[in-house]
Amino acid sequence: MDSAPSLADLPPGSTGRLLGYRSTDSAYLRFRELGLLPGTAFTVVRRAPLGDPIEISIGGALLSIRRDQAAHIAVEADSTASGTAVSR
Amino acid sequence: MSRDTSSPSPDRRVVALAGNPNCGKTTIFNALTGLRQxxxxxxxVTVERKEGIAIGQHGEEIRLLDLPGAYSLNAKSPDEEILRDVLLGRRDDTPKPDVVICVVDASNPERHLYLATQILDLGMPAILVLNMIDVAEERGVRIDPDALARRLNVPVIPMRASRRQGLPELRIAMSLADxxxxxxxxxxPEEIDRLLEEVSETGSGVGHTGPPHAALYVPGRARERLDENQxxxxxxxxxxxxxIRELCGDSFVATGAERQTLTDRLDRVFLHRVGGWLSLFAVLGLLFFLIFSVAGYPMDWIDSAFGxxxxWVENAMPPGDLRDLITRGAIPGVGGVVIFLPQILILFFFIGLMEDTGYLSRVAFIMDRLMSRVGLHGRSFVPLLSSYACAVPGIMGTRTIDNPKDRLVTILVAPFASCSARMPVYLIMIATLVPDERVPVLTKSxxxxxxxxxxxxGIFAFAWLFNRLFKRGESSIHIMELPTYKAPALRTVLTHMWERSRxxxxxxxxxxxGASILIWAAENYPKSGGDDPAIQLEQSVAGRLGKAIEPAIAPLGFDWRIGIGLVASFAAREVFVSTMSITYHVAEEAESDELRDRFREATRADGGPxxxxxxxxxxxxxxxxxxxCVSTLAVVRRETNSWRWPAFQFAYMTLTAYLASLIVYQGGRWLGFG
Structure with missing residues (x-):
């Protein structure tokens, strides 16, 4: 997980799965409660016009996450740029 | 099992609506209660409490509570604490609901079922509403409500609340006898389960007789023991x-690949690198056009109505202090505030519209980067912008900010936005400063x-400062949902506007x-005995206050006459102009040019201007x-629930104003101006 890219690294359009959190901050419990659990498939939809935050799609929901917090989320990017995420 | 006997037994059943933000709860609430709310x-706390009367299947009245939106019973905000505490019967002001309606967005079932299953675990009588069933189908999610109802053992009702589909079925479920x-x-997980069993046996874990699961969400012995394991x-x-996945596996069938939805198409424009800014400026431009120009007409009507x-009172009453109190204290005081009502109605209509369609979250998404520079959230943007019209609705609008610290900081800095009440003061001072008509308008602008x-x-500097100062406790969570766009429910928007304006x-x-009357009295007592209103003002409490503060304000370049204006301005800033008119014997009907000329003629004791x-x-x-601004202080008191914050805000802003003026005046003199 340490060598894995973070959610903040992925360009818009990429898809992948969450691996875990690199921080034990209790703030990330809320991320989990919102469904950002290890194994969850996501799509990076876009970045805000000023580059931050980023918008991701998980299970049909759109979430805005600041890049500094996304940097603590380790992910595994899909190698095939399929474009759209398979929701469930 | 019958109803929880620990809840008070009123003759009317108490039913609560619970669900995530944007699940359509409020639309259901409005549909069920109409105007009986x-x-x-x-x-x-400053959490909105909505209650109404719904009519059940048998014509009986039902008390319906619209609980604040929440993502989890593991509360992270005041809104979520209220939801948790009402459901657990921990609030004295609100009865424990007899039945809870869990509203989930069927197009996004997993996350919405997170809160819903937490509530079902509490063992209360419940109804599950699958709202926005049409959006779910559009997304290719097909749902079998019967299968879900069998698994959960509660009524499950597919709904499309915006079209009132499913309402009759919900009414029937709400009226079930048992x-x-x-x-x-x-x-x-096993260890948690074991702990909960222990707690429920001894009954001492929660500090009240609640269901065992409640121990997971409230402080108590169970939580202490659980927290040993991080x-x-x-x-x-x-x-x-x-x-939840297992539940959904039975009942939710994905029928195909996700199609491109309306939200995807709209976001391509509204969140586009260029299109996003253009649409944002267009929306805000329209808002400010309506506030500053269209609102002018009704504002004139209100002005003439109060005049x-x-x-009329002047003619109908015999002359005397009582008449003056009414015609010169109470009526203009209240009128001076009510005149902002058209702006406030427009502002809240607009904010309501943006919130209900889902656009407000997009504004927050676009502005978040800028706001985060000073430690604020994108959600602070619209309340702050609204404050340029009037800080009162701006501060009331901070309720859309979930994070309590962000909300407080936004409230504290909002009055730095130059509101429309400052405009008359700016205009008269600029006219005094640059009187010549030939000076291009550009200079004044x-x-x-x-x-x-x-x-x-000022907004940005102090937001940054307060954010530093208040940095404590757990780090703030900056994750925000971008809800799907939907057509605004006019009723919801109008109700929102009406409630705020009321x-x-x-x-x-x-x-x-009250404040207007106090300030009127301060300007009129004690009596000078003469007829000259300027002398009366000079000898009044306000006049004496003006003189008393003269030593303090002299370093700013002000004399006691300006001091009176400052004192009177606490009713509202624009009162400065009318108070100065009295001091300089300018008839109330006179053009502002005349006041400007008097200002220019006024001299100091040493003969200088x-x-x-x-x-x-x-x-x-x-x-x-x-x-x-008394109104701002009053609304901050209301929104923060203590006098501590308005007092602090008053103190730090006055101090800032004093220091800034001091620097301008003394620095200017040192540099050789004036």
Whole structure:
């Protein structure tokens, strides 16, 4: 997980799965409660016009996450740029 | 199992609506209660309390509570604490609901079922509403409500609340004689389960007789023991999502690949690198056009109506103090506030519209980067922008900010926005400063722009400072949902506008009426005995106050006459102009040019001009920063629930204004101006 890219690294359009959190901050419990659990498939939809935050799609929901917090989320990017995420 | 006997047994059943933000709860609430609703606050916090009367299947009245939106019973915000505490019967002001309606967005079932299953686990009689069933189908999610109902053992009702589809079925479920509690429990990790059993046997874990699961969400012995294992919450979250997937597996069938939705198409424009800014400026431009130009007409009508009322009282009553109190204290005082009602109605209509369609979250998404520079959230943007019209609705609008710290900081800095009440003061001072008609309008506009920029700098500087100072406790969570766009429910928007405006008018009727009368009295007592209103003002309490503070304000370039204006301005800033008119014997009907000329003629004791250019600038700077507004203080008191914050805000803003003016005046003199 340490060598894995973070959610903040992925360009818009990429898809992948969450691996875990690199921080034990209790703030990330809320991320989990919102469904950002290890194994969850996501799509990076876009970045805000000023580059931050980023918008991701998980299970049909759109979430805005600041890049500094996304940097603590380790992910595994899909190698095939399929474009759209398979929701469930 | 029958109804919980611990809840008070009123003759009317108490039903609560619970669900995530944007699940359509409020639309259902409005559809069920119509206009039979009452909006207030939960005592002790600034969370909106909505209650109404719904008519059940048999024509019986049902008390319906619209609980605040939440993502989890593991509360992270005041809104979520209220939801948790009401459901657990921990609030004295609100009865424990007999039945809870869990509303989930069927197009996004997993995350919405997270809260719903937490509530079902509490073992209360419940109804599950699958709202936005049409959006779910559009997304290719097909749902079998019967299968879900069998699994959960509660009524499951597919709905499309915006079209009132499913309402009759919901009414029937609400009126069931013996509503069933859910028997479904999310299987807990073993150690947590064991602990909960222990706690429920001894009954001492929660500090009240609640269901065992309640111990997971409230402080108590169980929580203390659980917290020994740092990871327990993560395990529990994973276990719950596992159980939800299993539930969904039976009942939710994905029928195909996700199609491109309306939201995707709209976001391509509204969140586009260029299109996003263009649409944002277009929307805000329209808002400000409506506030500053269209609202002018009804504002004129209100002005003349209050003028006519004062005139009528003047004729109908014998002369005397009582008449003056009414015509010169109460009526103009309240009128001066009610005149902002058209702007406030427009502002809240617009904010309501943006919130209900889902666009407000997009504004927050676009602006978040800028706001985060000073430690604020994108959600602070619209309330702050609204404050340029009037800080009162701006501060009331901070309720859309979830994070309590962000909300407080936004409230504290909002009055630095140059509101429309400062405009008359700016205009008269700029006219005094640059009187010549031949001076291009551009110079005056530049001066005005500079004042707005100064106030804006104040917002950012102090937001940054407070964010540093208040940094404590757990780090803030900056994750925000971008809800799907939907057509606005006009009823919801209008109800929102009506409720906010009603609060504002009630403020005007109480606090501001009282303050207006006090300030009128301060200007009129003790009696001077003469007929000259200027001498009367000079000898009044306000006049004496003006003189008393003269030593303090002299370093800013002000004399006691300006001091009176400052004192009177605490009713409302624009009162400065009318007070100065009295001091300088300018008839009330006179053009402002006349006041400007009097200002220019006014001299100091040493014969120099009172309104030197430096004094004019110093005074304007003072008005940029000072919190001279009873209405703002009253609304901050209301929104923060204590006098501590308005007192602090008043103190720091006045101090800032004083120091800024001091620097301008003394620095200017040192540099050789004036």
């Amino acid at each position: 009452k909006v207030g606050n939960y005592p002790g 509503p069933p509690p859910s028997t479904h429990r999310v299987p807990l 990871e327990w919450q993560s395990h529990l979250i994973a276990a719950r999502y596992g159980a 006519a009322l004062a005139g 530049l001066a005005l722009t500079g004042l707005y920029a100064l106030g804006t700098a 609060l504002f008018v009630r403020r005007a009727g109480t606090v501001i009426l 009172l309104f030197s250019p430096l004094t004019c600038v110093s005074l304007m700077v003072f008005y940029v920063f000072a919190l001279q």
